[in-house]
Amino acid sequence: RHLDRIAEVDDRVHAFLHVDPEGALAQAAESDARRARGEARGALDGVPIAVKDVLATRGLPTTCGSKILEGWIPPYDATVVTRLREAGLPILGKTNMDEFAMGSSTEYSAYGPTRNPWDLDRIPGGSGGGSAAAVAAFEAPLAIGTDTGGSIRQPGAVTGTVGVKPTYGGVSRYGLVALANSLDQAGPVTRTVLDSAMLHDVIGGHDPRDSTSIDQEWPSFTDAATAGATGDMTGVKVGVITELAGDGWQPGVMARFQDSVDLLVKAGAEVVEVSCPSFVHALAAYYLILPAEASSNLAKFDAMRYGLRVTPEGSPSAEDVMRATRDAGFGDEVKRRIILGTYALSSGYYDAYYGQAQKIRTLISRDFDAAFGQVDVLVSPTAPTTAFKLGEKLDDPIAMYLNDLATIPANLAGVPGISVPNGLADEDGLPSGLQVLAPALADDRVYRVGAAVE
Ligand code: GLN
Numbered sequence: 001r002h003l004d005r006i007a008e009v010d011d012r013v014h015a016f017l018h019v020d021p022e023g024a025l026a027q028a029a030e031s032d033a034r035r036a037r038g039e040a041r042g043a044l045d046g047v048p049i050a051v052k053d054v055l056a057t058r059g060l061p062t063t064c065g066s067k068i069l070e071g072w073i074p075p076y077d078a079t080v081v082t083r084l085r086e087a088g089l090p091i092l093g094k095t096n097m098d099e100f101a102m103g104s105s106t107e108y109s110a111y112g113p114t115r116n117p118w119d120l121d122r123i124p125g126g127s128g129g130g131s132a133a134a135v136a137a138f139e140a141p142l143a144i145g146t147d148t149g150g151s152i153r154q155p156g157a158v159t160g161t162v163g164v165k166p167t168y169g170g171v172s173r174y175g176l177v178a179l180a181n182s183l184d185q186a187g188p189v190t191r192t193v194l195d196s197a198m199l200h201d202v203i204g205g206h207d208p209r210d211s212t213s214i215d216q217e218w219p220s221f222t223d224a225a226t227a228g229a230t231g232d233m234t235g236v237k238v239g240v241i242t243e244l245a246g247d248g249w250q251p252g253v254m255a256r257f258q259d260s261v262d263l264l265v266k267a268g269a270e271v272v273e274v275s276c277p278s279f280v281h282a283l284a285a286y287y288l289i290l291p292a293e294a295s296s297n298l299a300k301f302d303a304m305r306y307g308l309r310v311t312p313e314g315s316p317s318a319e320d321v322m323r324a325t326r327d328a329g330f331g332d333e334v335k336r337r338i339i340l341g342t343y344a345l346s347s348g349y350y351d352a353y354y355g356q357a358q359k360i361r362t363l364i365s366r367d368f369d370a371a372f373g374q375v376d377v378l379v380s381p382t383a384p385t386t387a388f389k390l391g392e393k394l395d396d397p398i399a400m401y402l403n404d405l406a407t408i409p410a411n412l413a414g415v416p417g418i419s420v421p422n423g424l425a426d427e428d429g430l431p432s433g434l435q436v437l438a439p440a441l442a443d444d445r446v447y448r449v450g451a452a453v454e
Pocket of ligand 1: 101102103104126127146147148149150151152179290404
């Protein structure tokens with residue numbers, strides 16, 4: 001039925017870059033057979049899923065939304081994908097994204113934008129707009145996204161879906177084509193908090209193939225979401241982040257946020273204001289650290305190893321081929337960040353830019369430490385606005401970056417966060433989201449509180 005739905009709506013939504021009907025049906029048939037024998041591998045055995053095109057899938061194209069990877073078929077699965085297969089989830093296909101996950105609207109995909117199912121003239125958020133739109137348009141019940149600076153949570157907010165960025169190290173990055181290694185985390189995109197929790201239980205946990213993977217036992221997030229669904233928040237202390245509200249925030253988004261806070265109070269939570277003064281510098285630090293890491297990661301696309309190769313006329317040198325391939329294969333935003341990143345890392349400027357940004361990163365972690373000394377979770381709106389119109393911010397990269405204001409601090413500090421739909425803004429009738437952040441390793445709290453306010 002989901003494949004039928006994709007056939008029916010995806011020419012308009014364009015959530016998918018690649019659909020794999022045969023593979024998905026074969027996996028579904030195996031799942032049916034297991035269920036008939038009473039050997040289902042868990043509650044999600046047979047539930048189809050869409051996967052963001054930044055995760056390697058054996059035998060299925062993986063483009064990262066870029067022309068430079070056109071035609072590349074990975075010979076291996078990302079660990080997240082292996083775990084999905086082992087748990088019996090049929091993979092419907094690969095979802096659209098901003099090129100190499102750089103963007104907040106999915107308009108930087110080299111394969112054309114995804115549209116927001118709520119209003120096809122609007123963006124579905126980014127970079128994981130494809131995964132969020134697929135879930136919002138009922139093309140997939142579950143999806144996987146990746147969140148380096150909000151790319152799961154912000155698309156969740158603007159499409160009315162649930163999105164979770166786990167604690168850094170909670171979900172394996174093996175086979176996730178790196179944008180910024182110190183910030184990237186894969187996570188669930190779903191329609192309910194319980195669905196996200198169940199999916200997190202499947203994909204999370206230690207992986208020896210990722211050196212930053214945390215080696216510990218995690219509690220059941222399914223249990224945490226189930227406990228939260230009773231709606232009792234007695235004894236839970238919630239901090240409203242002073243810096244993530246006010247001028248520049250859409251009034252309808254702020255009104256829904258206030259509703260969420262009122263709901264928490266009614267559920268018995270104690271709500272206080274908490275200041276995180278360094279958060280106002282998060283965006284500036286992120287847009288130096290991320291390009292620095294990305295410029296290094298993207299060096300491997302050298303026309304020799306993967307996908308596209310453009311050979312100029314005459315007798316070109318290896319360097320000529322590399323230059324022509326990278327010129328044709330990368331889009332403007334990717335080139336912009338490579339230039340920014342190599343500049344920030346160059347020896348004369350290292351202390352002025354990258355060094356400063358790393359110091360701000362430390363201050364942001366300290367803000368979180370201080371805040372979590374006082375409260376159990378922090379809340380804010382997930383994004384400052386509802387979905388904007390396609391094209392609206394395309395010529396203004398800074399305006400596009402500003403949409404990540406509320407989501408980026410969590411990536412810089414490695415803490416977990418969820419975006420839960422909290423209603424529609426009055427002025428445009430479009431979804432907004434509540435962000436709940438918890439200390440590193442306490443992902444269970446985002447599920448508990450998320451399920452209580454859902
Ligand atoms: N908007 C962020 C950026 O452009 C999103 C990054 C991400 O989470 N993949 O960098």
